Amino acid sequence: MNFAIIAGGNGYLKAPIDFGEGWTSIAITYVYTKYPHADIIMDMHNEEIINEHHKLCVSLARQNDIPYYCLDKYESVPTSVRYPIEDVIDFFQTDYMNSSVDYAIAFAIFNGAKKIALYGMSLSALDEYFFQKASIEAWLWRAIGMGIEVEIGDPEHTVLFHTVRSDGKKVSTRPSNNMYGYLHPQKLKGWPGHEDIEYNFPNHEKVECEVCDNR
Numbered sequence: 001m002n003f004a005i006i007a008g009g010n011g012y013l014k015a016p017i018d019f020g021e022g023w024t025s026i027a028i029t030y031v032y033t034k035y036p037h038a039d040i041i042m043d044m045h046n047e048e049i050i051n052e053h054h055k056l057c058v059s060l061a062r063q064n065d066i067p068y069y070c071l072d073k074y075e076s077v078p079t080s081v082r083y084p085i086e087d088v089i090d091f092f093q094t095d096y097m098n099s100s101v102d103y104a105i106a107f108a109i110f111n112g113a114k115k116i117a118l119y120g121m122s123l124s125a126l127d128e129y130f131f132q133k134a135s136i137e138a139w140l141w142r143a144i145g146m147g148i149e150v151e152i153g154d155p156e157h158t159v160l161f162h163t164v165r166s167d168g169k170k171v172s173t174r175p176s177n178n179m180y181g182y183l184h185p186q187k188l189k190g191w192p193g194h195e196d197i198e199y200n201f202p203n204h205e206k207v208e209c210e211v212c213d214n215r
Helices: 010-014 029-033 047-053 055-064 085-092 100-110 126-145
Strands: 002-006 023-028 040-042 068-070 080-082 115-119 149-152
Touching: 002 100, 010 115, 023 029, 023 100, 029 040, 029 055, 040 100, 047 055, 055 068, 085 100, 100 115, 100 126, 115 126, 126 149
Parallel strands: 002 023, 002 115, 023 040, 040 068, 068 080, 115 149
Antiparallel strands: none
16 A cells, blocks of 8 residues: 655645555645545644634535544544554554654554655744654654655655755755765655765775674
């Protein structure tokens, strides 16, 4: 099973209307009002916030009979589904969740994802950049470490794995998409020109680690 996660940044426009067989698409909260093609909605807010800010999303979910994953099953959200939080925490042994995107990535991994594609991850608000970017990248690296293919479907619109915010403001003097220290371009899936990069590190030789050998 492959999963596509679509958030509300401009890059959602790059998401296909139909991902095809073997894909489950997850819309992050209100983006479903702009991209009503997803199979699941992920809105990890309480009932009060959902009813105050996401009424149209709830209405469309009811109309299209789309599962609406949230904190609990709510009467006011007819298609709501309680997120399996206990099972997810038990599986990963962590509760490091800072956004609905984190929950969506964890949900995808938990449900056997072979590939995860992301769209619309602009994280342009300052709090999103400093708090949500870190946790989203942590969950993506968790996926990569488990052998899951991760692809950014709209690299020109995202800040993930970048040192530049989506509004163009640099937050580091280090060139974007370069390895720290080596200043070698990172081999990143989905970035034009980065997938075929050949590593070229200076003076390569195998060095034994005495500390590692004595463990």
